[in-house]
Amino acid sequence: MSDIPLTTSVAGVPEAAAPRQPPALTTGPAAWLRANLFSSWLNTAVTLVLGYFIVRYAISFVDWAFINAIWSVENNQTQACRALKASADPGACWAVITEKHRFILFGTYPYEEHWRPAIVCLLFTGLYIVSAMRRFWRWELAIIWAVTLITIGILMWGGVFGLSYVPQERWGGLPITLILATFGLAFAFPLAILVALGRRSSMPAIRVLCIAYVELIRGVPLISLLFMASVMFPLFLPEGLNIDKLLRAQVAVILFAGAYLAEVVRGGLQALPKGQYEAAEALGLSYWQKTGFIILPQALRLVIPPLVNTFIGFFKDTSLVLIIGIFDLLTAGKTAIVEPAWQGFGVEVYIAISVIYFIYCFAMSRYSQNLEAELNRHRVR
Amino acid sequence: MSAALDTETHIASSIRADAPPAILLDKVNKWYGSMHVLRDISLQVATGERVVVCGPSGSGKSTMIRCINRLEQHQEGRIVVDGTELTDDVRALDAIRREVGMVFQSFNLFPHLTILENCTLAPIWVRHMPKKEAEELAMHYLTRVKIPDQARKYPGQLSGGQQQRVAIARALCMKPKIMLFDEPTSALDPEMIKEVLDTMVGLAEDGMTMICVTHEMGFARQVADRVVFMDRGEVVEQGAPEQLFSNPSTERLQTFLSQILRGH
Numbered sequence: 001m002s003d004i005p006l007t008t009s010v011a012g013v014p015e016a017a018a019p020r021q022p023p024a025l026t027t028g029p030a031a032w033l034r035a036n037l038f039s040s041w042l043n044t045a046v047t048l049v050l051g052y053f054i055v056r057y058a059i060s061f062v063d064w065a066f067i068n069a070i071w072s073v074e075n076n077q078t079q080a081c082r083a084l085k086a087s088a089d090p091g092a093c094w095a096v097i098t099e100k101h102r103f104i105l106f107g108t109y110p111y112e113e114h115w116r117p118a119i120v121c122l123l124f125t126g127l128y129i130v131s132a133m134r135r136f137w138r139w140e141l142a143i144i145w146a147v148t149l150i151t152i153g154i155l156m157w158g159g160v161f162g163l164s165y166v167p168q169e170r171w172g173g174l175p176i177t178l179i180l181a182t183f184g185l186a187f188a189f190p191l192a193i194l195v196a197l198g199r200r201s202s203m204p205a206i207r208v209l210c211i212a213y214v215e216l217i218r219g220v221p222l223i224s225l226l227f228m229a230s231v232m233f234p235l236f237l238p239e240g241l242n243i244d245k246l247l248r249a250q251v252a253v254i255l256f257a258g259a260y261l262a263e264v265v266r267g268g269l270q271a272l273p274k275g276q277y278e279a280a281e282a283l284g285l286s287y288w289q290k291t292g293f294i295i296l297p298q299a300l301r302l303v304i305p306p307l308v309n310t311f312i313g314f315f316k317d318t319s320l321v322l323i324i325g326i327f328d329l330l331t332a333g334k335t336a337i338v339e340p341a342w343q344g345f346g347v348e349v350y351i352a353i354s355v356i357y358f359i360y361c362f363a364m365s366r367y368s369q370n371l372e373a374e375l376n377r378h379r380v381r
Numbered sequence: 382m383s384a385a386l387d388t389e390t391h392i393a394s395s396i397r398a399d400a401p402p403a404i405l406l407d408k409v410n411k412w413y414g415s416m417h418v419l420r421d422i423s424l425q426v427a428t429g430e431r432v433v434v435c436g437p438s439g440s441g442k443s444t445m446i447r448c449i450n451r452l453e454q455h456q457e458g459r460i461v462v463d464g465t466e467l468t469d470d471v472r473a474l475d476a477i478r479r480e481v482g483m484v485f486q487s488f489n490l491f492p493h494l495t496i497l498e499n500c501t502l503a504p505i506w507v508r509h510m511p512k513k514e515a516e517e518l519a520m521h522y523l524t525r526v527k528i529p530d531q532a533r534k535y536p537g538q539l540s541g542g543q544q545q546r547v548a549i550a551r552a553l554c555m556k557p558k559i560m561l562f563d564e565p566t567s568a569l570d571p572e573m574i575k576e577v578l579d580t581m582v583g584l585a586e587d588g589m590t591m592i593c594v595t596h597e598m599g600f601a602r603q604v605a606d607r608v609v610f611m612d613r614g615e616v617v618e619q620g621a622p623e624q625l626f627s628n629p630s631t632e633r634l635q636t637f638l639s640q641i642l643r644g645h
Contacts, residue, residue, distance in 0.1 A: 273487075279489035281450075282452065283552075285507060
């Protein structure tokens with residue numbers, strides 16, 4: 001009986017059908033245009049109208065941003081910029097970036113020492129790139145992280161190796177954003193995994209604790225957490241003991257990100273078939289072996305897209321620290337245009353800052369797509 | 382269907398009456414909510430004995446077999462496996478799970494690990510076997526289930542029958558004293574059932590203590606020392622396969638057999 005389907009399926013295959021080319025006009029750019037843009041009179045009309053607006057605004061943006069733009073001015077003399085801005089054919093005043101880029105990037109950090117935060121930004125970026133490469137995914141990576149972070153601390157604070165001491169109040173700009181995001185996610189992610197596991201624990205006390213944490217933190221805006229960290233928290237501390245403001249904001253960010261990431265991770269844990277848990281248990285693996293070898297590797301792969309989504313969200317949410325007076329990239333940009341000579345050139349500054357945020361976020365997004373494809377190779381036959 | 386399974390000749394029994402019972406269930410009861418799914422189940426399996434459990438779906442046979450390595454918890458009665466009673470004691474449970482291998486209906490291979498890694502994970506981490514030794518052991522059992530050449534592939538690249546044979550090899554790599562099979566062929570296409578059953582027959586010939594939930598009556602005839610018929614959470618009838626299949630003494634078993642046989 002078992003032979004029957006086999007023979008029929010073999011007999012059903014025609015012998016050596018010669019491969020043919022696909023019919024003309026179903027492939028190639030002309031066919032693509034016809035299928036997607038001009039398939040009916042309505043689609044043709046929509047295509048033409050949208051095409052008109054896109055071309056028109058693209059042309060005026062290029063005019064504004066590049067052709068008419070002023071790239072530098074002498075001695076803060078911004079009259080030319082203002083005249084251009086008011087003219088019928090306006091242009092961007094990139095001079096504000098040329099003039100203020102160091103303040104935007106490094107805030108109030110002492111001007112002569114700007115090389116230090118510059119190296120810090122490069123170190124952070126290098127750290128991201130090294131961590132992203134799978135061939136470096138081994139335990140030595142933890143040492144690389146520790147050494148890099150210590151170096152970053154030494155460079156920012158100074159006070160040793162002949163570097164002058166720079167108090168934390170004077171730090172600002174991109175390094176602050178990268179510090180908050182890196183430490184925030186590096187601590188929030190393991191915390192989130194533990195909380196997600198705890199929410200599914202069979203021990204009621206642990207489960208209740210984890211649920212309370214997630215619900216409490218998720219129920220309040222990040223801004224109010226930051227306020228609590230900067231205003232209320234010091235009131236509870238004994239006289240004379242003062243924890244660094246950046247550190248307090250950092251803890252608030254970690255707790256906040258942890259609650260959100262925990263729910264994402266929990267989604268992955270729940271999506272895993274029950275059979276995987278049972279097979280691991282039946283083999284006699286302990287709880288942590290089961291979790292570490294079987295459950296988490298699969299659960300985390302499943303949630304790479306929402307995980308990176310949350311990462312990107314938090315990278316940008318670090319800009320909320322401006323409300324407690326910490327000088328991150330966005331705050332530094334805002335402050336740069338307070339000076340009377342440069343007032344009114346916010347658009348240029350915000351575009352420049354957006355480009356920096358975009359580079360980091362887009363890199364994360366592309367990398368996650370890559371990682372997803374790579375790690376899910378085992379699902380492809 | 383299982384043509385090459387030789388249903389005419391029963392393979393020699395390997396029951397060792399001198400040894401203590403491998404598994405003992407004593408008046409085991411279990412409820413899901415208010416539903417009484419296991420009712421006073423008492424069953425004793427000798428070392429080397431091969432027991433086939435059959436019964437209509439929802440009769441509690443899977444639940445019973447899953448209670449033996451505590452994937453489900455019973456609420457009343459005693460379960461003793463290899464001399465150790467199943468309690469809330471985690472150490473006792475770990476000890477039992479090391480000695481009891483399980484094969485699931487849906488294979489439950491770990492899709493992110495290769496076939497070889499699937500087989501070596503537990504020996505390395507639970508039995509603390511050196512990696513090289515574990516790999517040799519895994520290759521030995523993969524050869525036995527006739528798929529050594531697939532060792533570097535991932536489960537998703539294998540057919541259902543091959544996956545189930547890997548699952549058997551994975552369980553065997555822990556060198557268990559007892560093997561539990563929970564409907565191992567129910568999720569397979571007909572042409573793949575035989576290759577899995579052949580593997581199981583081979584295992585039976587080696588004298589492994591086995592409990593197998595299955596509807597494969599040919600397999601039961603050839604391999605089982607005893608067939609246990611369950612219905613509505615109870616053991617209704619049990620005995621040697623020939624006697625049970627040719628002379629069912631209860632109406633419930635008669636009905637069940639006629640339904641099963643009509644399907645063949």
